[in-house]
Amino acid sequence: MLFLGVNIDHIATLRQARYKSAQFNQEPDPIALARLCVEAGAHNITAHLREDRRHMQDRDLILLKKQIKAPLNFEMAITPPMIDFALKLKPTEVCLVPEKRQEVTTEGGLDVLTHFTKIKKATAKIQSQGIAVSLFIDPIEDQVKAAAGTGAQFIELHTGVFANSKSKTTQKKELLRLNKALCLGKSLGLTVNAGHGLNYQNITPFIQALPEVNTLNIGHTIVSRSIEVGLFRAVQEMVQLLKK
Numbered sequence: 001m002l003f004l005g006v007n008i009d010h011i012a013t014l015r016q017a018r019y020k021s022a023q024f025n026q027e028p029d030p031i032a033l034a035r036l037c038v039e040a041g042a043h044n045i046t047a048h049l050r051e052d053r054r055h056m057q058d059r060d061l062i063l064l065k066k067q068i069k070a071p072l073n074f075e076m077a078i079t080p081p082m083i084d085f086a087l088k089l090k091p092t093e094v095c096l097v098p099e100k101r102q103e104v105t106t107e108g109g110l111d112v113l114t115h116f117t118k119i120k121k122a123t124a125k126i127q128s129q130g131i132a133v134s135l136f137i138d139p140i141e142d143q144v145k146a147a148a149g150t151g152a153q154f155i156e157l158h159t160g161v162f163a164n165s166k167s168k169t170t171q172k173k174e175l176l177r178l179n180k181a182l183c184l185g186k187s188l189g190l191t192v193n194a195g196h197g198l199n200y201q202n203i204t205p206f207i208q209a210l211p212e213v214n215t216l217n218i219g220h221t222i223v224s225r226s227i228e229v230g231l232f233r234a235v236q237e238m239v240q241l242l243k244k
C-alpha cells in the first residue's frame with residue numbers, strides 16, 4: 001500500500017504572511033486543516049520547523065502532536081536545539097533535512113557521506129526515545145549506503161530533479177536513478193519514502209516507475225489545488241491518484 005503524507009508548511013506560510021507574532025485565532029489554522037487532510041484520507045502529516053520559523057511555529061508542532069490522530073512526520077535540521085525539541089515532542093518520525101537560510105524550500109538532500117558521524121549520533125539519540133528516523137537524501141548509491149550505515153529506518157528520496165525535468169528523456173533517466181536507489185535502500189533494510197515537487201501531473205509516471213515506494217510526502221501542489229477545489233477534495237484527488 002502506498003501512503004500519502006501531506007506537508008502542511010504551506011498553510012502556515014500563508015498565515016505567517018499576515019500574522020507574524022503568535023496569537024490565537026489566526027487563519028488559516030494548520031491544525032484544523034491537518035485534521036481535514038486526515039479526514040480526507042491523508043495517512044500522515046508532515047511539518048518542518050525551520051530554524052528561522054518562517055512557517056510552522058513551535059506551538060503548531062505541539063498542537064499537531066496532541067490533537068491529530070495520524071502519525072506526525074517532523075522535518076528538522078540537525079542542530080542541538082532542534083534535537084532537544086524533537087525529544088520533547090516525540091513525533092512518530094523525524095525526517096532529518098539539510099537547511100539553508102536563503103533557500104525557498106529544501107534544495108538537495110543531506111550529505112550523509114560528509115556528515116556521517118554527526119548524523120549517526122543524532123539518529124541514535126532520537127531513536128533512543130522511540131522515534132523513527134528518516135534521512136532526506138538524493139538518489140545516489142553512496143548516499144543510500146551511508147544512510148543505511150547510520151541506523152536510520154527510513155530514507156526519503158529527493159524527487160526534485162525528476163519534478164523539474166524539462167524533457168521526457170531526462171525524466172525517464174531520473175526515474176531509473178530513483179528506482180535504483182529505492183531498490184538498493186530496500187535491499188539494505190530501509191523503508192523508502194519520496195517527496196519534493198510531486199504534483200497531480202507527474203505523480204502517475206512516478207508511481208509507475210517506483211511501485212514499491214512507501215510514503216509520498218506532498219505539499220505545495222495539494223495546498224495550491226485547495227484554493228480551487230477546497231482542501232478536502234484536493235487531498236481526496238491525490239489519494240485517488242495514489243490508489244491507481
Ligand code: PXP
Nearest residue numbers: 106136195196197217218219220
Ligand atoms: N519532503 C521534504 C523533505 C521536503 O522538504 C518537502 C518540501 O517542504 C516536501 C517533501 C514536499 O515538497 P512539495 O511541497 O514540493 O510537495
